[in-house]
Amino acid sequence: MAELSMEDIVVELQRQSFYCGQIIEAASIVEPAVEAQYASLLEHSKVDSSIWTALREARGIEQLYSHQAQAIDYIMQGHDIVVSTATASGKSVIYQLPILDLLLRDPQARILIIYPTKALAQDQLASLNELILQIPALRHVLVSTLDGDTPSALNSAQDRNQRTAIRQSASVILTNPDTLHVAMLPGVARWQTFWACLRMVVIDELHIYQGRLGQHVAHILSRLQRLSTQFQFVACSATTSNPQAHMQQLTHRPDIKVISTDGSPRGARHLVLWDSLLKAGKLSTSAFSDTAYIAGYLLRCNKRAIVFCKTRQACELVQREITDYLSTSADLRSLRSQVMSYRGGYAPRERREIEAAMFSGRTRMVVATSALELGIDVGSLDAVIVVGIPITTASLWQQAGRAGRRSQTALALVIATSAPVDRHAVASAENSQAVFDRCFAPAEITTDLAIATAHLQCAAFERPINVEGVDSGFINEICDSSEELVRNVLTWDAATLRWACPMSYKPWPAAKVFIRSTRPTNEDDCWQVVTISNSSSNQKSVGRRVLEEMEAARALFALYEGGIFLHRGQTYSIDLVDPDTRTALVTHANVSWHTAKRDYTDIVPALALASAQPWPHVQYIYGDVEIATTGIGYRRIDSRTRKVVETVDRASPRLSTKSRGVWIDIPADVARKLVQSDYSVEASIHGAQHALLAAICSVIGCAPTLLSTECIGQEMPHRRSKPLCLVVFELSPVANTEDGPLLRSVARSRDI
Known part of the structure; x- marks a missing residue:
């Protein structure tokens, strides 16, 4: 088939044999293309020429988008910042460039980058190392991940040496809130040098930290600021209605600069709402069958795509449906090997293989759960198919934004299934038209006393608490009735004249405080x-x-x-x-x-x-x-x-x-x-x-x-x-x- 534009693909889609009026025309729209807005750094923010060479050689970056330049200027001035722009708008460059500049100016500086998942940390590790290798003066710099996949110090001497080397020698550590909470903060004595030299903390995917997880992370960051104070926060978030207030909740920093005007280019995006149960002269097939037909059509048009599913089983069934459908067509049969599934439960090695195959172009379509909703780089994509309307507007736009990088025209096709939530969304023209609204809910965190109490125990273990001295600000961040809480749940240590962690939480309080909603799986489970x-x-x-x-x-x-x-x-x-x-x-x-x-x-x-x-x-x-x-x-x-x-x-x-x-x-x-x-x-x-x-x-x-x-x-x-x-x-x-x-x-x- 000749190469078709995305406009032609949407038109031709409605001429396929499987189409019987499933597109809800009143809700389907075309977002116009947006041109890039560029800007230069201010004079005081100028960086070494080797950094620009690295960006040009590794990324093809010749100039910065306006939001990148504005954010980097703020960082160079020492401000805490939060960037809230669209998916694929180049947010990682905003912290990578200042990190490279900081390491050139201060070889002893340490940087901590916090990601919500191990997979995202691994992806960004490769990205940062790619830049560092382009700068001769930084080729000795160690950048490492530290998470649950890092060999445990409880195992062999080789494993202990690896963790020790990371702690003592890594200039940049990429981790997650769980590891920071349970391994790094409690080991304050071993990490003393790192905390003393910490100059920047980057929080990626800030919008993830809402609700109870958000409260846990807020307390973890408060504990971090007890041990190290000479650093600035740099945060990147998907679009929310209150990025500044949300970051203030998480970090307790009052003066935060917010950058939300997106200067990155975007091609036109076709947003299509598809009702798999809609009748137009005949009964449509199921949502999974429709997904397979659409996926096959996109592959025939030589397009690369992600198919998002809500559950693991749906992910597997849709992937199987697509490959079975490809088997029925002689011209598509050879493409079966280029369709892969990606979900939780796969071994880390398998997930890295799939990510690499997508990035290299060896795989043209991946069927995934929300595990790929975050910013793992899987290369340039033409289309996104979303099976089942996402519960939140933010999630829908996170998924839709994975396609159409820079000036590329993209398709985001959302399929309404038989689920009650989906049926409500397509029950009326008004409901259908609201699916693609950009009305983002505010990001909020809870204020649960039980969570505050648990982190108070952890903090007291890391360093006994001085209620009326240096820790007065910290305990006020924990909760309103903090002094009374300290006296009720901690133990007075007459030797140090401080409040200490009671024996009931020892020997390692953080191991008893799980920050995710469920207990991590152990061998018994x-x-x-x-x-x-x-x-x-x-x-x-x-x-x-x-x-x-x-x-x-x-x-x-x-x-x-x-x-x-x-x-x-x-x-x-x-x-x-x-x-x-x-x-x-x-x-x-x-x-x-x-x-x-x-x-x-x-x-x-x-x-x-x-x-x-x-x-x-x-x-x-x-x-x-x-x-x-x-x-x-x-x-x-x-x-x-x-x-x-x-x-x-x-x-x-x-x-x-x-x-x-x-x-x-x-x-x-x-x-x-x-x-x-x-x-x-x-x-x-x-x-x-x-x-x-x-x-x-x-x-x-x-x-x-x-x-x-x-x-x-x-x-x-x-x-x-x-x-x-x-x-x-x-x-x-x-x-x-x-x-x-x-x-x-x-x-x-x-x-x-």
């Missing part, structure tokens, strides 16, 4: 999916390879004997599930169907830890629960038609895990009244549990994806004998027992 090279299910079989590792909460619903496991577009038959070794053995199976588990889940309250009585005769109880899933078979689903082709009865081992939950015991007289009124007791409980779950999410402000409930349906082979209750549980064990949404719901229930 982790399942391994192991592929074997033959059809034998003997666990001693040769040719074993760990395909994937997953947490127990995910294994409950993904691993069942006879089912199909999807990994990088390949289908594997699950031959054996062994709860004792937490291993699932799988063999490659070239089948055209996937499976859906038939099971029932029991949630059994085990130990009450807290309670409230919001209404007379009603106890709202929080505590430990056991979650047990029993597989009784599966449904085979044709991957092309989405129709169930067979229902299979096959028992699978009962899998269990533990979590925290809330429950309300149902009095026997309530059950009797339901029966007398011809209502199903179990159906009533089921509906009430989902209502309770929705109420908790609404009142507490947590994502529905963090919680679940017991679903009682047709798969239950017999009526189970157990006390009647409403129960909601946390899908993954929450990191801090005092920090989980369900325990917070108990406290809120007392106020209702």
Whole structure:
């Protein structure tokens, strides 16, 4: 096919055989191209000529965009800054250039760059090293990542030496909030030289740090500023409505310069809203099928694209749908190897391979979860397909912005699925037109006392706290009633006349304070999916390879004997599930169907830890629960038609895990009244549990994806004998027992 412009591609798309009016014309728009606005640095901001040579040789940069020049001028003047501009607007240059200049002027200077993910840090490590290698005076400079993938000091002497070398010799360390919190700050004595020489802290993807994670990061940065004060903050954020206020919340720095006028060029962007269920003379196919057709069409037009999916399973199914569709066409069959999937759960090595293949152009299309939403460089892209309307405007524009770098015309096509949220978005012309609005919500962080208390313990461990002296500002940043809190939760050390961390948090307080929503997976929680090279299910079989590792909460619903496991577009038959070794053995199976588990889940309250009585005769109880899933078979689903082709009865081992939950015991007289009124007791409980779950999410402000409930349906082979209750549980064990949404719901229930 001849090379088509993006305008022609959008027109021709509507002439394809699979098109039957799915585009919602009223909501689809074309954003005009924007020309670049350039500027020069002010006289006092001039940098060494070798830096310009490096930028020109490594990046092809001859001049700076206006927002880059403005931001760099502020940095050179010593200001704290936040840059809030569009995706792919060249934000990394804003901190890379001053870092190079600082290292040339002060060889002893140290720089810390904080990324939200390890993958993004690895990507930017290569980018910064590429520049440094172009500058002869800096070729001796060590730039390194330090994160969970860095060999642990607890292992061999070689591993200890590697971490020591990073700590002692690295001029620039790329890390994440987790490692800063749990490894760098508590080891204050070992890191003393680094903190003393720290001159710049860069926070990339600032908009990620909202809600409870944002509060954790704010306290971590306050702890950092207790140990080192002679540095400036440089932050980069996606577009939000309050970048300056958000950064002030996170850093407690009052005078922050904000740069939000984007000077980068942008080609025209076609924004298309596609309703996969829309009828126009005939019924459309499913969202996944439509995605495959559109993807095949773009590949035929020689375009490179990302397809974003909301879940891991959707990512695998869409990737398989695309490759299956390509197989049906002689002119597209050779392109199957150029379509890859990318999601959480893959080994780091696999993810780096996929990223490199995308960047080099060897792969022309990647089907990904939001793991690729952040700024990992995968090269120039022509189009983005978003399967399912993102929940937030910011997320939609982060994804849409991955295509169309510089003056390149791009396509962002958003597919509305059958999900209720999507149906609401396309229910009316007004709703549809709001999908591509640029109304960004403000970024906010929580002010939870339990989180503040936990970080106060960590800070006291790092250096005992002087309430009335040098730490008065720090404790005011922690919370309003800080002095009283210090006296209530810390231990007075008469020898130093300071407040110290109590023994209950030692020996390493940060190890007990998890900043993400769930506890990191450890070996006890982790399942391994192991592929074997033959059809034998003997666990001693040769040719074993760990395909994937997953947490127990995910294994409950993904691993069942006879089912199909999807990994990088390949289908594997699950031959054996062994709860004792937490291993699932799988063999490659070239089948055209996937499976859906038939099971029932029991949630059994085990130990009450807290309670409230919001209404007379009603106890709202929080505590430990056991979650047990029993597989009784599966449904085979044709991957092309989405129709169930067979229902299979096959028992699978009962899998269990533990979590925290809330429950309300149902009095026997309530059950009797339901029966007398011809209502199903179990159906009533089921509906009430989902209502309770929705109420908790609404009142507490947590994502529905963090919680679940017991679903009682047709798969239950017999009526189970157990006390009647409403129960909601946390899908993954929450990191801090005092920090989980369900325990917070108990406290809120007392106020209702």
